[in-house]
Amino acid sequence: MKKNIVRFSILASLFVLFSCNDNNKLTEVVEVPLPTKEEKITIGSPNDVKADPGSFELTKLPFAYDGLSPALRSLTLETHYSKHYLSYTNNFNKEIVSTEFENMPIEDILKKLDLNNAKLRQNAGGYYNHTLYFNVLTPKEQTPKDTLAGSIDKEFGSFNNLTNQFKGQAEKQFGSGWVWLVVDRYGKLQITTTENQDNPLMKNALIPGTPILGIDLWEHAYYLDYQNRKGSYIDAFYEHINWEKVNEYYVEALKKVKKV
Ligand SMILES: [Fe+2]
Structure with missing residues (x-):
């Protein structure tokens, strides 16, 4: 009984201590909602992600991780950019230290590398492919314009035909x-198409060429949002293509063709 009285006194003192403000008045108890499952995960900023010192850096993501939401949610984009892409970049930089590739443009590295060098092939491809992938994404839906729009109509018949073939x-x-x-x-x-982290600049390309748009079909690009619904991810990606950027790459690629 005595013990219970002591416990009650301590609890009462603590209640008075923690529920009084500076004016010694009792404060109102405010109910704070529990964070949702989504809010418990802290999402960072792409600007805080930096590759280790080396020849190549990450491309800057020109929007926050929630910029493509709900098509691709923050956690998917953050994991892809700050884990997968960062890892390819750091590994690639390590692979080329003190080699002939250290100061070479990435396109030349991809064209020249020995396909039997599995580590370099995977990480050089992983770096280039993801750099392009993040560069051709944008929050707002666009359609092709300018030079590219004209060429798509001429070569595919219509933008709709290109879309169906690409998605197919x-x-x-x-x-x-x-x-x-x-x-x-x-x-x-x-x-x-290419497998794994290969791309059309490599010696084994089915159709050699300069990529101006690429969709990552590794599960890490969409599994958190879409699981086995790959088609929904492809639709979501397609809605966020930065066609203005793709047009820039197209014009640059055409210039290179004319020089050859
Ligand atoms: Fe990826």
Whole structure:
């Protein structure tokens, strides 16, 4: 009994101590809602992600991790950018230290590298592919304009035809890989695919060319949001393509074709 009285006194003292403000008045108890499952995860900023010192840096993500939400949610984008892309970049930089590739442009590295060098092939491809992927995403839906729009109509018949062919190839891609829109050696637009982290600049390309758009079909790009619904991810990605940027890449790629 005595023990209970002591316990009650301590609890009462603590209640008075913690519920009084500076004016010694009792404060109102405010109910704070519990964080939702989503809020418990702290999402950072892409600006805080930096590659280790080396020849290549991460491309800057020009929007916050929630910039493509709800199509691609923050956690998906943050994991992809700050974990997968960062890891490819750091590993790639490590692989080329003190080699002939250390000061070479990435396109040349991809064209020249020995496909039997698995680590360099995977990480150089991973770096280039993800750099392009993050560069061609944008929060607002766009459609092709300018030079690219004209060429799409001429070479595919319509933007709708390009869309169906691109999405169709992406749906059919089995396992980890990429689907690309490239400018081939003749300056023609082509849709092609590669496995793993290969890309159309490498020696084994089915259709060699300069990529101007690429969709990452590795599960890490969409599994948190879409699980096995790959088609929904492809639609979501397509709604966020920065066609203005793709047009810039197209014009640059055409210039290179003319020089050859
Ligand atoms: Fe990826």
